[in-house]
Each structure stands twice: as structure tokens, then as C-alpha cells.
Amino acid sequence: MDDKLARRDLLRLGLAGPLLTGLGAASQEDAPRPTRPYLTDPLKFGDVSRGNPNPKTFKGEAAVKAGLTPETWKLDITADEKSEIEHPLTIDYAALLKLGETRAIRYFKALQCNLIAVPLGQGLWEGVPLRDVLQGCGKLNDVRRLYYWGFHNNDPKQIFRSSLAINQVLDTPPGEMPPIAAYKLNGAPIPVERGGPVRMIVPWAHGFKSIKWLQKLVLTNRYDANDTYAEKNNDPESYLKTAAYFDSDKDQKIQGTTLRARGVAMVGWPGLDRVEYWLRAVQTPKKDLPLGDPAWNEGKWSPVVLEPFPGDWKDQLPDGTLPKDIWGFNEQGKPKEWPLRFSLAHWRLDLDGVPPGLYELRVRTVDKNGFAQPEPRPNHQSGDNLIPCKIVTLAG
Ligand SMILES: Nc1nc2c(c(=O)[nH]1)N[C@H]1C(S)=C(S)[C@@H](COP(=O)(O)O)O[C@H]1N2
Ligand SMILES: [Mo]
Numbered sequence: 426m427d428d429k430l431a432r433r434d435l436l437r438l439g440l441a442g443p444l445l446t447g448l449g450a451a452s453q454e455d456a457p458r459p460t461r462p463y464l465t466d467p468l469k470f471g472d473v474s475r476g477n478p479n480p481k482t483f484k485g486e487a488a489v490k491a492g493l494t495p496e497t498w499k500l501d502i503t504a505d506e507k508s509e510i511e512h513p514l515t516i517d518y519a520a521l522l523k524l525g526e527t528r529a530i531r532y533f534k535a536l537q538c539n540l541i542a543v544p545l546g547q548g549l550w551e552g553v554p555l556r557d558v559l560q561g562c563g564k565l566n567d568v569r570r571l572y573y574w575g576f577h578n579n580d581p582k583q584i585f586r587s588s589l590a591i592n593q594v595l596d597t598p599p600g601e602m603p604p605i606a607a608y609k610l611n612g613a614p615i616p617v618e619r620g621g622p623v624r625m626i627v628p629w630a631h632g633f634k635s636i637k638w639l640q641k642l643v644l645t646n647r648y649d650a651n652d653t654y655a656e657k658n659n660d661p662e663s664y665l666k667t668a669a670y671f672d673s674d675k676d677q678k679i680q681g682t683t684l685r686a687r688g689v690a691m692v693g694w695p696g697l698d699r700v701e702y703w704l705r706a707v708q709t710p711k712k713d714l715p716l717g718d719p720a721w722n723e724g725k726w727s728p729v730v731l732e733p734f735p736g737d738w739k740d741q742l743p744d745g746t747l748p749k750d751i752w753g754f755n756e757q758g759k760p761k762e763w764p765l766r767f768s769l770a771h772w773r774l775d776l777d778g779v780p781p782g783l784y785e786l787r788v789r790t791v792d793k794n795g796f797a798q799p800e801p802r803p804n805h806q807s808g809d810n811l812i813p814c815k816i817v818t819l820a821g
Contacts, residue, residue, distance in 0.1 A: 464548060470545045521606060574639075612744065668790055731764070787814045
């Protein structure tokens with residue numbers, strides 16, 4: 426893009442100050458290529474897992490004994506004392522994959538922990554909707570919730586439980602993604618490090634609903650959440666928030682006048698309208714500017730560039746996977762919305778001609794309802810999403 430033109434556009438938009446290059450590509454055709462891979466290597470996700478020994482370390486005989494190989498894995502489906510199901514079931518891996526032949530769904534979803542702001546990684550998950558898994562159970566009576574957990578060394582202290590209201594399991598609204606018993610990640614079997622061979626994936630929720638090493642579904646008449654995370658002062662019904670993060674928030678010392686920053690934005694259910702930055706010249710930098718500080722009212726926020734969807738996706742998807750086979754894409758392989766809900770949008774900031782000095786650099790999202798991060802739910806209980814900051818020094 427012509428830098429002069431970009432500068433003129435910026436001035437027209439009232440975004441005075443340093444030169445922002447590459448703002449808003451005119452069309453998909455001349456859009457810049459994405460600069461980072463869209464899917465995270467399954468072994469490079471941030472990890473949050475209980476257990477000693479930790480099931481993620483199980484190989485060979487240990488994995489066999491724990492039922493964490495494709496040959497030994499089983500999912501038990503029962504009812505507790507106040508509920509009834511016509512046919513309690515045990516499903517093995519082959520039966521789940523067989524169901525997948527006609528029922529499988531694939532979607533992008535980023536994993537994010539309620540208690541760790543920066544997303545852990547993004548995957549293309551494949552599995553069978555729970556509603557289809559439960560089909561084989563016949564009639565259900567007095568069922569209000571589904572409780573579920575995974576392998577935990579038969580130690581009640583290590584159990585990591587979660588739950589869903591039965592409507593969230595059975596009544597997926599049109600155009601939404603269902604919770605799945607997932608058996609593939611990025612086109613390959615889910616490694617034990619990521620909760621394989623079968624893990625729960627709940628698209629709209631933080632990681633604590635996506636139970637790894639899944640082995641047990643219990644239908645219950647109880648109405649309370651029964652989530653391990655609920656006991657730790659977290660909101661078990663929260664869903665993913667729209668929020669921006671830096672790839673690295675390490676302080677940066679730059680020779681010259683060009684400032685570059687890269688990051689992701691989690692797209693929660695309220696959608697993503699834009700990502701903005703605020704570059705604040707300071708004498709004494711304060712990374713953790715308190716929420717009530719009057720300086721927030723003087724914040725000058727300007728949009729950063731959101732990377733487009735990765736063109737034909739050829740270099741982004743596992744071999745043999747076509748965009749049209751993924752949730753949210755049409756028959757022509759174009760996404761129906763961009764960025765996609767519950768996934769990561771990549772943003773980048775390239776500022777030229779920044780006067781030498783010391784700065785605080787912040788980014789935030791604005792969701793489709795007009796709420797700027799960390800609003801409308803700044804509460805830690807429903808997911809950490811404070812505005813991130815990095816300290817930048819430009820030497821000129
Ligand atoms: N069985 C089991 N599942 C689990 C957990 C766990 O400790 N045990 N941790 C949960 C939490 S809190 C998060 S954030 C995600 C993290 O998933 P990851 O380690 O694959 O990134 O897994 C969830 N599933
Ligand atoms: Mo978590």
C-alpha cells in the first residue's frame with residue numbers, strides 16, 4: 426500500500442500521530458498474506474492439567490492401563506440415582522469413529538483458560554456431537570444436566586469434572602457449534618498431551634469445560650453445575666470473552682523509529698468489531714495502570730490491522746481437509762463470518778516515524794455490542810481479560 430495514501434486516510438480518520446502502514450486492505454485480492462500459522466502445533470499449546478502422575482505423560486503400558494490408547498479407550502454413559510436412561514452404554518473408540526463417518530463435525534476453536542489471560546492455542550477439532558453420542562441411550566427421563574470427567578488415577582482428589590445443561594447438549598441452535606466428543610486435532614488423532622484419544626470440546630466455553638482423557642458421562646437430575654472450577658470462585662457458566670493479547674508482552678527496546686507489535690484477539694460470543702492500540706508517551710511507565718486511574722479517560726485508541734482469512738487455506742489446513750468441510754464456511758470455501766467465533770483473529774501494528782522516547786503500548790478489542798475490553802464483564806470469575814500493556818523504548 427502507498428504510504429502517503431495510508432497517511433492521508435489516517436488523517437481523515439482523525440488518527441493523527443505516527444504513521445500506521447498497511448491499514449485496511451481494500452479487498453481480499455490485494456489483502457496481505459497472514460504472517461503467522463493459523464493452527465497451533467498440538468504439542469505447543471499452553472498446558473493446564475491436573476494429575477500426579479499426569480496422564481499427559483502416559484506412554485506405552487501406562488497409557489494402555491489407563492485406557493488412553495485407541496485400542497483400550499472406552500466411554501461409559503450412565504444415569505445417577507434420580508435419572509433414568511433406557512440403555513446405559515459403553516462406547517469404544519472404533520464405535521465413536523464409526524459414528525463420526527456420518528455425524529462428524531469440524532471446527533476451529535481456541536483454548537483459553539479462565540485463569541490465564543493469553544489463549545493456550547488454536548486447533549481444528551473433529552468429533553461427534555454429544556447429542557449423537559447420546560442417541561444410543563434411548564429414552565431419557567428426569568435428566569437436567571450432563572456431568573462428565575476423564576481419567577484421574579482413580580484418585581477423587583485428582584478428578585477434574587465439568588457439566589452442561591442438557592439443553593446445551595441436545596438443542597444446538599442453527600448456525601452454532603455443538604459440544605463434541607473430539608477424536609482429531611488438526612487432522613490427526615489427538616495426542617495424549619492434548620487430552621487424547623478422546624476429549625470433550627465445548628466451543629463457547631473456557632478450557633475447564635473441555636475435559637481431557639474423557640471417559641465418563643453421567644446424566645443427572647441435579648440442576649447445579651458440579652464443575653471443579655466452580656469451587657475455585659469461577660463462574661461455571663461464563664463463555665469466552667472478546668479480548669486482545671500480545672504475542673509477547675516483554676518490554677521492547679528499539680533502535681530507530683519503527684514499532685511493530687503482533688498479537689491475537691479471542692473472538693467471544695459477542696463477536697469482534699475491531700482491535701485498537703493506545704501508545705502513551707510517559708516519564709515513568711506503569712504496566713499495570715489501575716482500572717480507576719484517570720489516565721484511562723485520556724486514552725487515544727486507534728485501530729490496528731486485522732489479518733484477513735488465509736486465502737485458499739492451502740498452507741494452513743491439514744492435507745485433505747477442505748474449508749467447506751469446516752463449520753462456518755460455505756460451499757465455495759469462504760467463511761460466513763470473519764473472524765470466526767471462538768477462534769483467534771491475528772492483528773498487527775506497524776508504526777513508522779515514532780518520536781524517540783519511552784511508551785506504554787496497550788491493545789484492546791471492541792465487541793459487536795460496542796463494549797471495549799475488559800467490559801462488559803471485567804470480573805476475574807468469568808475469565809481474565811484485562812487490557813495488556815508492554816513498555817516500549819524507541820532510541821530514534
Ligand atoms: N482431565 C482434565 N481435563 C482438563 C483439565 C484437567 O486438569 N484434567 N484442565 C482443564 C483446564 S482448566 C484447561 S484451561 C484446559 C487446558 O487444555 P490444554 O492443556 O489442552 O491446553 O483443559 C481442561 N481439561
Ligand atoms: Mo483452565
